Amino acid sequence: MSKNTVNPKNVSDLASLFDALSDPTRILIIHALLEGEVGVGELVEHLGLTKSAVSHQLRGLRDKRIIRTRKQGRNVFVSIDDEHVIDLFQRGLDHILHG
Amino acid sequence: MSKNTVNPKNVSDLASLFDALSDPTRILIIHALLEGEVGVGELVEHLGLTKSAVSHQLRGLRDKRIIRTRKQGRNVFVSIDDEHVIDLFQRGLDHILHG
């Protein structure tokens, strides 16, 4: 069955999971997605970064299966793919707000 | 009353909180501390890094008030200072282990 819960793979996966939430831009992206699906263009406007910067971050989050993207015409819509991450996010936020 | 929950300070604090857990060495340190206080020497041995590397990481974690250190003679003992972080850690671990 499962070996020790902290084999090297688990350690790096866990670090990688938290790493997804370790940057202000990604925090804002995930926050914007908490209420539901959002377009890439909206994210760009909201974040005040270039489309490129946002696209790069979205790719990283998609590679980690934290978000999902859906293309409709020339627009791309983004939503949370990993609901557990919402829970981590909320708990982290609760902690820093009323800690 | 409370401002918007995502003012820039909160965003950067939240990123910083998750950042503390975003590195394999720090994951192993916190994991080692879950059962209680551990000596720096034990950590060094367990991690297979130099005393210096471990000390640098411990300083970072202490600066963020995630761990606390206590000196006894020439030894330094480390323990978790922020119990909320244990909860985040456990939830992250649960997530990568079972689903």
Add this chain to the structure above:
DNA sequence: CAAATAGTTGAGCAACTATTCAACTATTCG
């Protein structure tokens, strides 16, 4: 079809990070 719009991709770069090394402080022990 061409022009416009939405987003992606890869290169390049400045800033940051995790580690090591060497020198240091602090404590114990003979």
Add this chain to the structure above:
DNA sequence: CGAATAGTTGAATAGTTGCTCAACTATTTG
């Protein structure tokens, strides 16, 4: 006291990261 042990500190460095820029693909619209 001096030697040994435990840990810290700062500089140097190799590697990573987040962003921008320019060029690209894909889609819609005239």
